[in-house]
Amino acid sequence: MSGLQIVNGLAGLLIVTSLLVVVARKPSQSAKFYALQSLVLVAVFVALGSATNAPQLYVWAAVAFVTKVVLVPVIMARSFGRLSDERLGSGERISPAVTVLLAAVVVLLCTLIISGVTLPAAAGIKPALAISLAHFFFGLACIVTQRNILKQVFGYCLMENGSHLTLALLAGSAPELVEIGITTDAVFAVVIMVILATQINRKLATLDADQLTTLKG
């Protein structure tokens, strides 16, 4: 199996792990699955680095490991464990089965879109590219279909992982500082979302996005 095939195969695992993140019962469980998913992402970076002979991707992998496998999941698991909303229940707008079906449709559509791309950088990694795009939209779908605001934070993280993978696939040769800037932003975004969600839970005793509808018009 060639290096790029490993990349494509690992990218497929990303979809599986992101499904786990979305359908997990408790947000603190989702955090663990998110760490697992980020670990897969790190593996993709390493595989891509060795397949395309791009050593800077190892730096990306290291940065992603520290921030996404360790830092962000720990922050999430710690703070989300303390937040609860009894009335919310699962907070799903659609059942897990529909979610899986939706994911399949999204992957299919993205594969169709990506098949039209003619960039030389995309040759050989089109499946991975399609999955990165699908991952992005999957995160978006998670934000829309989940009423639990903590799950929405995970939706953002999934979107972010998707664009991070696209970045690595198409722009692996970009200066390292670029990647550091993006990762720093992502970490701060999650931290601020966690702080806000905590404040909302304390002040309004809810985690339900449908309850946050005082402002209208």
Added chain:
Amino acid sequence: MVASDLPPLLLLSPLVFALVIFAMPTSGRSARLIELLHLVSIVGTLVLALTTVGYVLSHGTLVTFGDWLMVDPLAAIFVGLIGVVGCLTGFYSIGYIRHDVAHGELTAVKQKLYYGFFNLFLFTMLLVVTANNIVMMWVGIEATTLGSAFLVGIYGKGTSLEAAWKYLIICSVGVAFGLYGTVLTFANASASIDPHQAVLWTSILAHAQDLDPTLVKIAFVFVLIGFGTKAGIFPMHAWLPDAHSEAPSPVSGLLSGVLLKCGLFVIIRYYAVTMKAIGPEFPQSILLVLGVLTVAVSAFLVFVQHDFKRKLAYHSIEHVGLIVIGLGVGGPLGIAAALLHTINHSFTKALLFCGSGNVLQKYGTRDLRSVKGILRTAPVTGLFIMAGALALAGFPPFNVFVSEFMVFAAGLDAGYPKLMILVALLFTITVAALVDIIAHSVLGKAPENMEKSDSSWLSLAPMGVLLALIMVFGVAMPRPVGDILRQATGIVMDQGHATATATPIEHVAAKK
């Protein structure tokens, strides 16, 4: 000092002050010291911003830090805007926040955090407009959300937390689209040029003809969705009325006056690349459609609002729509008009949001049905709001009239008479809404037993300066501003030096 030190210094100054303010202890006595630090920071930023603009005017584009930072005439407009509006709303904040602390709305800790985040917010916006590296541009935009989300939710009430949450989620998601557009543009450019160059906007623009046309189109759409969310373009504007109305008034002024324009700035950068790569037709038709839709939707929403700040917020959406229409009309006149309107709307909206702050603190409500007779209870504030509302409605001799007129002139010139009539009709709806504010809230019968007392000079002085700027830009726009607008238009049109166009004012004058 060397000129190339200016952009890094401009960036570092508010960042360092923000960090120092965060590190300050929060005892009762340190409050005054924090205010002083804040004051030094905003004045320093203003001085550095204006020095940078002056340098760009006299010596041309300033590029530094391995080409990652660049202030060209286009960026200079926005640097100047951040400097001026940032300093004035920052100054206004001092009186406003003191009042809130005195009335128990904010604690001493929150006061410190407010000033820290305010300066951090200025830094992130400056990062956006001085970036030549397109990824850093994106990082900057995302950072503006993170820097300002706390400011939006600072009161910690249910509604302010809700507004902050929506703001954070909608903008983070929107801006994620912007990242996709950025990555696509980079990947597209790095197929033909060296990756270290492909990340620079200047190089991408220089090699725009070599880009893959299909990808350029896709990237432009992604960029428009992404950064358009930040700019408040329909249908990505949902966060804007909530965030603007729940934030402290000076922050509302800064969000509306400057932050939205930072989103537009990034769109303009990509617009230039797209026009050069695939011609103006595709980007201009999208911009026109979105611009007109934005104006149409917001015009009606302005009218039905009773909340003063929500009304102003929808007004901002409408004017962003007009700026987008100016860009969509294109041509030297359309683009110059859009850029001038960016400046004019900033000053006017900052003045009105500050005015709404005075009203809120005086009447304790933002509901215009309960706010009557401002001119009697707080005469100076009333006068300022009246002038601001007339200016925003587009009456001469105020500044908004000039740039609105230019947008319409550009539209007629480019052969869109029906569209321009439609937009003009839509604008009459908001004129009615603004006249309504003047007739009922500024004039009207003051509540009995409300004593006559205006806000302190700390709040009124920056508003006076804003009104002066509005008048100056309406009656006799300073020559350097005309020069810089002309040069910036040339950059967007990619003519290098725009010798072909007259100053906007001359152009309009010639048309009359």
